[in-house]
Amino acid sequence: MGRAPCCDKANVKKGPWSPEEDAKLKAYIENYGTGGNWIALPQKIGLKRCGKSCRLRWLNYLRPNIKHGGFTEEEDNIICSLYISIGSRWSIIAAQLPGRTDNDIKNYWNTRLKKKLLGRRRQCNDLNHSSVSDQDNNCSLQNLSSSALERLQLHMQLQSIQNPISLWPKLMNPKTIETLNSLNQNDQSMINLPPVLEQDCQMENVNCFSSETNVVGSNQTGSDFSTFDDLMNNNDSSLVQIGNQMMAEFDFYMDLGMKDGNLGWWGNEFDVNSSSTSSWDSANMVRKSEEIIHQDYDLGYSLL
DNA sequence: AATTAAAACAACCGCCCATGA
């Protein structure tokens, strides 16, 4: 038996809001506030809408100082770097961008930013097909099973815990760093990362992989990490060499099992997995990741 | 000008969590 619905679905209007409905809702909330109960609100003002629908309408469109569209490059960078750091926690990301709503940012990411970044993928693939002759190296990543890749992700997570900012050093701007640190302090469900220092993020030529991660196989060369500007503007400095294959860094991580652009390995998945315990067991994680690598060998994956 | 496809936007759904009884 499921929970009782929040409203009478049969007598509730759905779909786009009319100007009259908007006006009613706006006028009431501006005069009396929400009264702390969204569910009861529509009845009070004679709207045939679900309370949740009213809340969404107010938060996303009617409340003052809402901005729509026209995302700046700086906002793009903040969204991208936070997404990579904490995953699809749109409300947290939105909190860093005054006037933006989580829904707006989510839509913007799904329809534009993601494609903007993935656009690099196609270009790189084209580049590979025209220049790579060594088929074995060319397919080194694709040959890995998804489970192996997932395991590898865990290993990378471990590495990233040990050196949390090494993966995306130049993506961090001061605001992002501030956000991550505050999340770290306030949200016990987040991974306990050491404080991120701004100077750390200015390091140049940081190699994101240790020798262990070279288990991927081919000559993974540590690259000079690029900003999202590079990725978005197709600067070659954002390419990572995987054997004879050139990939955008972003795509490289995407290919490490991040299906459909889900970067959960860094934020969400890990969060979920660790949320059952109040503190993260790093020793256990080390052991597990070592087991993972050994299992991969046992299973005969071509990791070398 | 008409049609189709793709992109962008708006809204809904259902789950989870915090809170109060």
Added chain:
DNA sequence: ATCATGGGCGGTTGTTTTAAT
């Protein structure tokens, strides 16, 4: 301690707009 409830959130779907043919 348990349960019911509302709020918040992320994922997804539906609708509208724009671009391409």
